[in-house]
Amino acid sequence: xxxxxxxxxxxxxxxRSEKGALIPLLQDIQAVYGYVPAESIELISKELSIYPVxxxxxxxxxxxxxxxxxxxxxxxxxxxxxxxxxxxxxILDHLSDKLxxxxxxxxxxxxxxxxxxxxxxxxxxxxxxxxDGDFHGRCTIQKIDELLDNYRSGKAK
Amino acid sequence: MKTKILICMGTSGLSAGAEKVESIFKSxxxxxxxxxxxxxxxxxxxxxxxxxxxxxxxxxxxxxxxEYIKPSDVPELVEKHLVSGEPVKKLLAGKDYEQFFAGQxxxxxxxxxxxxPENIDDYLSHGGYSALKKVLGMAPEKxxxxxxxxxxxxxxxxxxxxxxxxxxxxxVKSNEKYVICNADEGDPGAFMDRSxxxxxxxxxxxxxxxxxxxxxxxxxxxxxxxEYPLAVQRINKAISQAKEKSLLGKxxxxxxxxFDIRIKEGAGAFVCGEETALIAxxxxxxxxxxxxxxxxxxxxxxDKPTVINNVETLAAIRHLVTxxxxxxxxxxxxxxxxxxxxxxAGKVKNTGLVEVPMxxxxxxxxxxxxxxxxxxxxGLKAVQIGGPSGGCLPESLLDTPIDYESITQTGAIMGxxxxxxxxxxxxxxxxxxxxxxxxxxxxxxxxxxxxxxLKRMLEVIDAITEGKGxxxxxxxxxxxxxxxxxxxxxxxxNTAPNPVLTxxxxxxxxxxxxxxDRICPSHACSELLKYEVIESKCVKCGQCYKACPVDAIxxxxxxxxxxxxxxxxxxxxxxxxxxxxxxx
Numbered sequence: 048x049x050x051x052x053x054x055x056x057x058x059x060x061x062x063r064s065e066k067g068a069l070i071p072l073l074q075d076i077q078a079v080y081g082y083v084p085a086e087s088i089e090l091i092s093k094e095l096s097i098y099p100v101x102x103x104x105x106x107x108x109x110x111x112x113x114x115x116x117x118x119x120x121x122x123x124x125x126x127x128x129x130x131x132x133x134x135x136x137x138i139l140d141h142l143s144d145k146l147x148x149x150x151x152x153x154x155x156x157x158x159x160x161x162x163x164x165x166x167x168x169x170x171x172x173x174x175x176x177x178x179d180g181d182f183h184g185r186c187t188i189q190k191i192d193e194l195l196d197n198y199r200s201g202k203a204k
Numbered sequence: 205m206k207t208k209i210l211i212c213m214g215t216s217g218l219s220a221g222a223e224k225v226e227s228i229f230k231s232x233x234x235x236x237x238x239x240x241x242x243x244x245x246x247x248x249x250x251x252x253x254x255x256x257x258x259x260x261x262x263x264x265x266x267x268x269x270x271e272y273i274k275p276s277d278v279p280e281l282v283e284k285h286l287v288s289g290e291p292v293k294k295l296l297a298g299k300d301y302e303q304f305f306a307g308q309x310x311x312x313x314x315x316x317x318x319x320x321p322e323n324i325d326d327y328l329s330h331g332g333y334s335a336l337k338k339v340l341g342m343a344p345e346k347x348x349x350x351x352x353x354x355x356x357x358x359x360x361x362x363x364x365x366x367x368x369x370x371x372x373x374x375x376v377k378s379n380e381k382y383v384i385c386n387a388d389e390g391d392p393g394a395f396m397d398r399s400x401x402x403x404x405x406x407x408x409x410x411x412x413x414x415x416x417x418x419x420x421x422x423x424x425x426x427x428x429x430x431e432y433p434l435a436v437q438r439i440n441k442a443i444s445q446a447k448e449k450s451l452l453g454k455x456x457x458x459x460x461x462x463f464d465i466r467i468k469e470g471a472g473a474f475v476c477g478e479e480t481a482l483i484a485x486x487x488x489x490x491x492x493x494x495x496x497x498x499x500x501x502x503x504x505x506x507d508k509p510t511v512i513n514n515v516e517t518l519a520a521i522r523h524l525v526t527x528x529x530x531x532x533x534x535x536x537x538x539x540x541x542x543x544x545x546x547x548x549a550g551k552v553k554n555t556g557l558v559e560v561p562m563x564x565x566x567x568x569x570x571x572x573x574x575x576x577x578x579x580x581x582x583g584l585k586a587v588q589i590g591g592p593s594g595g596c597l598p599e600s601l602l603d604t605p606i607d608y609e610s611i612t613q614t615g616a617i618m619g620x621x622x623x624x625x626x627x628x629x630x631x632x633x634x635x636x637x638x639x640x641x642x643x644x645x646x647x648x649x650x651x652x653x654x655x656x657x658l659k660r661m662l663e664v665i666d667a668i669t670e671g672k673g674x675x676x677x678x679x680x681x682x683x684x685x686x687x688x689x690x691x692x693x694x695x696x697x698n699t700a701p702n703p704v705l706t707x708x709x710x711x712x713x714x715x716x717x718x719x720x721d722r723i724c725p726s727h728a729c730s731e732l733l734k735y736e737v738i739e740s741k742c743v744k745c746g747q748c749y750k751a752c753p754v755d756a757i758x759x760x761x762x763x764x765x766x767x768x769x770x771x772x773x774x775x776x777x778x779x780x781x782x783x784x785x786x787x788x
Contacts, residue, residue: 066487066488066506067486067487067488067506068488069488070468070469070471070485070488071468071469073471074430074469074471104490105471105488105489105490108473108490108491108648109470109471109472109473109491110471110472110473111430111470111471111472112471126392127392127393128392128393128549128550128588128591128622128624128638128639129392129393129549129550129555129624131392131635131638132549132550132551132624132626132630133550133551134776134780137775137776137777137780140775141775144773164431165390165392165474165642165645165646166390166391166392166393166394166395166431167431168215168389168394168395168398168431168432169215169216169219169253169395170393170394170395170547170549170555170622170624171216171252171253171395171549171555171556172216172219172253172555173549173550173555180433181219182215182216182218182219183219184216184219184220184253188753188775188777189753192753
């Protein structure tokens with residue numbers, strides 16, 4: 048699959064004169080492509096005279112960045128302390144079983160990616176999962192099955 | 205006076221459908237031709253998770269609070285309360301709600317859930333930016349003196365005196381200085397920074413401008429977690445509104461002082477809450493700490509003097525400036541002044557944000573605003589304070605007053621204020637494993653004690669929870685903890701063993717049961733579970749049967765439950781449903 052680099056060029060121009068802007072630059076790239084494509088990294092390296100190793104160093108250090116495309120819907124299961132006490136691990140295990148993928152995996156139909164997140168900061172509704180930015184609190188196994196069905200059947204956005 | 209309708213649009217409200225509630229309110233008001241008489245205010249989190257909270261303030265009835273409001277309840281609310289002037293009894297907030305707020309002293313959170321965070325005029329009408337006006341008429345040294353007198357200490361967890369930090373930074377000569385707001389609230393179990401940023405962003409901005417004026421800085425950064433998109437959005441909006449009113453930018457309120465604020469979004473690394481790592485991250489590098497000294501107040505961002513304060517610290521500044529240092533210093537204990545916000549979660553009735561004066565005991569917090577335990581049958585076993593750097597304290601220490609020194613003495617730390625309550629079903633070895641797992645994943649890898657030492661500890665704890673523990677393992681954990689504590693490079697490593705040390709100190713018998721008897725007394729460690737019903741404890745209530753998602757439990761009224769091991773998927777739903785610890 049070829050990556051259209053026009054957007055990358057635009058973003059590079061936006062940050063060219065700013066010092067220390069590598070992280071926001073990569074965040075913007077990911078906002079466009081859904082991940083950071085290798086072709087974009089090459090271009091950034093060339094245009095801004097930054098060694099690729101430094102760029103990869105940043106991409107692999109911060110959990111927010113992906114080096115490969117993700118599924119259509121991203122499910123993040125919170126594994127914070129409160130969620131852990133309220134059974135967050137069982138929720139994550141169930142998601143993993145139900146979708147048939149490990150954490151950080153993508154379902155074969157590209158529908159879902161599954162991730163764990165350290166804490167979403169809404170511990171009062173533990174256990175919590177987030178699907179594409181929508182928070183679902185006080186999760187149970189039954190509730191999750193219902194949610195997944197809704198997403199699969201297209202009922203949820 | 206207009207009728208005000210406050211709708212809680214915090215994270216919990218939004219996830220429970222607050223948007224929908226608001227839109228139905230609008231259409232109902234239109235239907236009853238009340239649109240001109242009523243004002244809908246979209247507020248931030250009030251601190252109590254009660255799905256959609258709605259307050260209606262009318263001249264006749266005063267303030268009435270409704271909880272758990274569903275979109276379908278709105279027509280009735282409008283008809284009864286607004287048209288006929290009668291409150292809807294069945295939707296009123298109950299005793300728990302009252303109890304939650306009764307024992308609190310809200311200073312930092314005073315505006316959360318009261319004002320529209322996206323409307324600067326609302327903030328101004330609640331005394332906003334009056335502290336800034338007052339400060340601009342004072343000499344910077346005088347401002348610092350005031351902060352020192354108040355006794356305010358850093359609310360990020362370590363408790364360094366804020367006035368002292370500002371004074372050190374002011375004393376360094378430099379053509380450029382920075383103020384950074386540390387909003388990288390990565391502690392699992394803490395969410396007060398998030399609520400303040402989402403519910404009252406201007407208070408943080410005001411605190412930053414005052415800090416800038418006091419130390420002589422003209423630039424500020426808010427370093428906010430990527431996981432908090434709503435907070436970033438609201439801070440952004442607040443900054444542009446403050447600029448329009450010349451509270452930010454060139455010559456603040458017509459004075460000779462200029463100050464601007466920019467937002468830097470974190471990219472998902474817990475260690476970036478450590479100040480030197482945070483600076484590295486803003487500079488566009490991997491967020492790795494460096495040894496101190498030099499401290500950031502001498503050499504910080506781009507090697508310039510930098511003050512880094514936590515969100516809650518900055519939000520407190522405006523209150524102590526307007527009401528005076530003496531007022532602030534009168535609250536709290538001898539060495540810890542003011543109030544502290546705690547994020548109460550876990551097995552308590554009321555989960556949410558509680559702000560109490562320093563020196564309140566843990567017990568008062570949990571059984572006052574917290575409303576006690578969720579389950580009548582399962583007692584409190586431990587309280588986890590201070591996140592991954594803190595510790596688990598047993599029931600016998602509940603009367604410890606909450607101040608920096610007392611909490612440190614127990615082996616935990618104050619930390620950012622996460623407080624998780626655990627009942628008898630929580631296994632302390634499992635909790636220690638959970639935190640070490642977290643710190644292993646979040647260690648930046650720069651220093652050996654943290655990168656390698658924690659990993660070895662995790663392997664040993666893993667073995668213990670899987671029933672492969674040996675006698676010498678417990679001794680190993682103790683020794684390794686001491687080594688890491690004294691040799692790691694930054695705060696993350698120095699405090700990472702705390703959860704293990706405190707559980708070893710207060711719950712050693714649990715470790716021994718795992719190692720010697722190969723059982724988990726709390727029935728939590730999956731590898732040690734048999735999925736069998738203990739008939740002597742089973743009360744034949746059938747809760748486990750109802751909870752099982754795969755029908756692996758056979759149960760009829762007045763009979764003991766039986767688990768079919770062939771069908772069982774080991775999801776532990778039955779364990780969570782059973783209140784009698786009757787499944788092992």
